[in-house]
Amino acid sequence: MSSDNTHKVADLIALGKLCIGDGYRAKNSELGSAGIPFARAGDINGGFHFKSGDHLPEGDAWKAGNKLSQVGDVVFTSKGTVGRFGYVADSIQKFVYSPRLCFWRSLDRNAIDPGFLFYWVQSKEFYQQYKSVSQKTDMAEYVSLSDQRSMEITLPFPGQQKAIAHILGTLDDKIELNRKTNETLEAMAKALFKSWFVDFDPVRAKAEGRPTGLPAEISDLFPDSFEDSELGEIPSGWKCSPLTDRAIYLSRGISPAYCEEGGVLVLNQKCVRDSRVSFEKARRHDTTRKQVIGRKVRRFDALVNSTGVGTLGRVAMMPICQEEVVVDSHVTVVRGGNEQESFFISSALLNRQTEIEALGEGSTGQTELSRVVLGSMPVIFPLSQLISAYFDFALIIQDKIEKNDQASVALASA
Known part of the structure; x- marks a missing residue:
C-alpha cells in the first residue's frame, strides 16, 4: 500500500485488499422457511434482527457466493433508508445479504482492520461522499456499487487503525451498557404504572384484606373497592x-x-x-x-x-x-x-x-x-395525591434514563 494515507477504493479492490458487494437477488422459488436467513435493510438497526423470515436452504448456500456474510464484514444500507451500519461479529449467525444491503470486506487485515473500517463508514469522510451521490434523483436515496468504488478512504497505519478501533469499541461497549440499563429501567417504570393504574394491584390487595407491600403513606392513597365506568371496573373515586x-x-x-x-x-x-x-x-x-x-x-x-x-x-x-x-x-x-x-x-x-x-x-x-x-x-385518572406519589417514584427512574442517554451522546461525540 502507498505510504500516503488516502487511497482510492477502486485501487484497494484492484490490489485484492478490499471487496465491496451487494445482496443476492433470490427467486421466490429459492426462498424457504428454514436455512440461512436473509438480512434486509430493516433488519439493520442497532444490530441484526432477521425479521423477514425468508431463508436460503443450506443446500443452496453456494448460489449466494460471496454474498454470504463473513465475520468482520461491515454492512451498509444503500437504498431507501441509506446510512444504517452493522458489523458482523463472530456471535452473529451466518446470513445472506439482500439487494438493499452492501458489504465492505477486508481481504487483507494487515492492511485494513475490519474494526477500523466499521468506524470509518460512520465518519464524516464517508458521510460526505455517500450523501453527495445518494440524492441524485427525486426517487429514494441510493448509493450504487459504482458510487462506492469511486470513493476515497483515509487509512492510518495498521497499528493506528487497531488502536482507534479499540478505543471506539470501548466507548461503544459503554453506550451499549447504558442502552441495556435503560431497557431495564424502562421496564421497571412500565411495570410500576401497570401495577398501580392498569391492574390496580394495590386496590385488589386492600379489597381482599391483603397487604399492598407499599409504604403506609402510599398504600393509604389507594381505595379498597371498585365501581363501574365506561372502561369497565375502576377503583372507587377515580x-x-x-x-x-x-x-x-x-x-x-x-x-x-x-x-x-x-x-x-x-x-x-x-x-x-x-x-x-x-x-x-x-x-x-x-x-x-x-x-x-x-x-x-x-x-x-x-x-x-x-x-x-x-x-x-x-x-x-x-x-x-x-x-x-x-x-x-x-x-x-x-x-x-x-x-x-x-x-x-x-x-x-x-x-x-x-x-x-x-x-x-x-x-x-x-x-x-x-x-x-x-x-x-x-383515560382513568386517580386522585391528584396518587399522581404525585407515582411521579415521585417514577421520576427517579426517568432521571437515571435521561442521564444515561446524555452520557451516551457525549461518548458518541467524543
Whole structure:
C-alpha cells in the first residue's frame, strides 16, 4: 500500500485488499422457511434482527457466493433508508445479504482492520461522499456499487487503525451498557404504572384484606373497592375522563421552514420510535420565517405520531433537552396541567399505543389521527395525591434514563 494515507477504493479492490458487494437477488422459488436467513435493510438497526423470515436452504448456500456474510464484514444500507451500519461479529449467525444491503470486506487485515473500517463508514469522510451521490434523483436515496468504488478512504497505519478501533469499541461497549440499563429501567417504570393504574394491584390487595407491600403513606392513597365506568371496573373515586378534560394543551406541531443552522430543533415522526425520543433524525426550523411562540415542547409532554400506517400511534415522553424544541405537523403534543399530570398522561398513553394506532382514520397511506379523536379517548385518572406519589417514584427512574442517554451522546461525540 502507498505510504500516503488516502487511497482510492477502486485501487484497494484492484490490489485484492478490499471487496465491496451487494445482496443476492433470490427467486421466490429459492426462498424457504428454514436455512440461512436473509438480512434486509430493516433488519439493520442497532444490530441484526432477521425479521423477514425468508431463508436460503443450506443446500443452496453456494448460489449466494460471496454474498454470504463473513465475520468482520461491515454492512451498509444503500437504498431507501441509506446510512444504517452493522458489523458482523463472530456471535452473529451466518446470513445472506439482500439487494438493499452492501458489504465492505477486508481481504487483507494487515492492511485494513475490519474494526477500523466499521468506524470509518460512520465518519464524516464517508458521510460526505455517500450523501453527495445518494440524492441524485427525486426517487429514494441510493448509493450504487459504482458510487462506492469511486470513493476515497483515509487509512492510518495498521497499528493506528487497531488502536482507534479499540478505543471506539470501548466507548461503544459503554453506550451499549447504558442502552441495556435503560431497557431495564424502562421496564421497571412500565411495570410500576401497570401495577398501580392498569391492574390496580394495590386496590385488589386492600379489597381482599391483603397487604399492598407499599409504604403506609402510599398504600393509604389507594381505595379498597371498585365501581363501574365506561372502561369497565375502576377503583372507587377515580375518574374515567376524556383526555381533553385533563390536558391543557393538545395540538399538532408546525409546518417547518427548514434551515441548516440556527433556529430551533424540530422533531418529526422518525424521532418518535420504540417509545422514546431520538434527536438523531431531528432537523432545524427557521424562526425568522415562522414564529413558534407557544409551540415549544416541554419536558414530560406526550408526543404522539399522528400520520400514516406504521408510524401513527407511536408515543414517547419528551425528555429534558438543553435547547428549545418544537414538533412538526405530523406529531401531536399532549400536556397536563402540571409536570406530574404531564408525566402521568405520557405514561398512560405509552401503555395504550396499540389502541391509539387503531384510532387512525382514512385510507391506507393517508391515515390520520385527529386531535378531536385523540382528545376524546377516555383515560382513568386517580386522585391528584396518587399522581404525585407515582411521579415521585417514577421520576427517579426517568432521571437515571435521561442521564444515561446524555452520557451516551457525549461518548458518541467524543
